[in-house]
Amino acid sequence: MLLFNNISIPLRTPLILKTSQRRNGVVLAQQTNVPTTFTNFTISDKALISRGFNLHRTIDNLNLDHLNSVFVAVGFPRRDTDKIRVALENTDALLWIEHEKTKRPVAFARATGDGVFNAIIWDVVVDPSFQGIGLGKAVMERLVTVLLEKGITNIALYSEPRVLGFYRPLGFVADPDGIRGMVYSRKQKKQR
């Protein structure tokens, strides 16, 4: 789990594994040293539009089967679309980018949380055909800004090791002040 926050007191929230500790290929880390907000997005909304991308902040017009296809294309397990709908309805903030030409989602990120103190970012994906052109950073900068503007400063996410380098420049760090993340493991429970 990565955190985006200046941690001065022990967190009561999901905990952090050391960067070197891996569970199911996932590194837990946390975000710190947060910019108060991203005042200038790397790619402006106007520039996105001029490049043929529309930014959305609600699930209106989002085809969940297409979104599911993007999840699968990046290696996430295919999930029940009806359950994805429920998850998104219970999501505090989300952003997705539509490819104007095809009307399909090509980038997505969402955050759940308590609306005041804590948020966790999930499902950060960019369609493989559109990776490497700044769309991942575009959704992340905006999602973090939405959370910071709500006063939410404990922002965490789970990162696969190969993606740590993507999150670090966005202000996320692993294990700030030695804080560790833990995830519930049925497998481990059975072993005990």
Ligand SMILES: CC(C)(COP(=O)(O)OP(=O)(O)OC[C@H]1O[C@@H](n2cnc3c(N)ncnc32)[C@H](O)[C@@H]1OP(=O)(O)O)[C@@H](O)C(=O)NCCC(=O)NCCS
């Ligand atoms: C990770 C992911 C969201 C990045 O999106 P993207 O649109 O390709 O990334 P961007 O083009 O916005 O890149 C922004 C910056 O991050 C860097 N970056 C992107 N992916 C990176 C990676 N895996 N490791 C290190 N740096 C990375 C880029 O080089 C770029 O650097 P720059 O700002 O110095 O030019 C995308 O590759 C993806 O969907 N991957 C598969 C799903 C996944 O792993 N999601 C995260 C789950 S933890």
